[in-house]
Amino acid sequence: AQTVTQSQPEMSVQEAETVTLSCTYDTSESNYYLFWYKQPPSRQMILVIRQEAYKQQNATENRFSVNFQKAAKSFSLKISDSQLGDTAMYFCAFMKRSNNAGNMLTFGGGTRLMVKP
């Protein structure tokens, strides 16, 4: 079984600054995906970024980038130029990739991020 741990329950950052959210995971799988999802107060879960484990290059999506350290089983999210709209719960998630694995996400406990004006 996989586990995902987010060690920072809450974080805050000033608008326009950079913040990094941490995530570690434990798995014996070699082929998998990692995700960061954002859940604003509206409760709608929104995909932020996705990383394939077989890719060494870190994924980037506009102001969002990850630092994927496969050997250390670490997957942090960096948000640059933070905006008020980034205020949300952020969830790190793991998905095994195999023919019979299906589409099952294992989530971390979440990090509540507040962006201050």
Add this chain to the structure above:
Amino acid sequence: KAGVTQTPRYLIKTRGQQVTLSCSPISGHRSVSWYQQTPGQGLQFLFEYFSETQRNKGNFPGRFSGRQFSNSRSEMNVSTLELGDSALYLCASSPGPLANTQYFGPGTRLTVL
């Protein structure tokens, strides 16, 4: 394309009743997964359906069940409701069995009194 839709958005039931929640995936998506979100347990996987077949099931009692129709729409049912079933129930869809990215609906907030 329209996103994942879930109905109803809010629901209040009493203990012992049963409830059915509905999820319509993104057009063309054939995989539907359900998750339960509570403050205490966080986000937990309930089950996944693909081509009307349950592919995976999480660690939930048999009171939780689901099904998928030929048009990929899915329903989940909870029988004999308990107070602890109060939660946000999220549905997510993916294009296929190995689509790897799930797109979530707005959720159904279930309150059990």
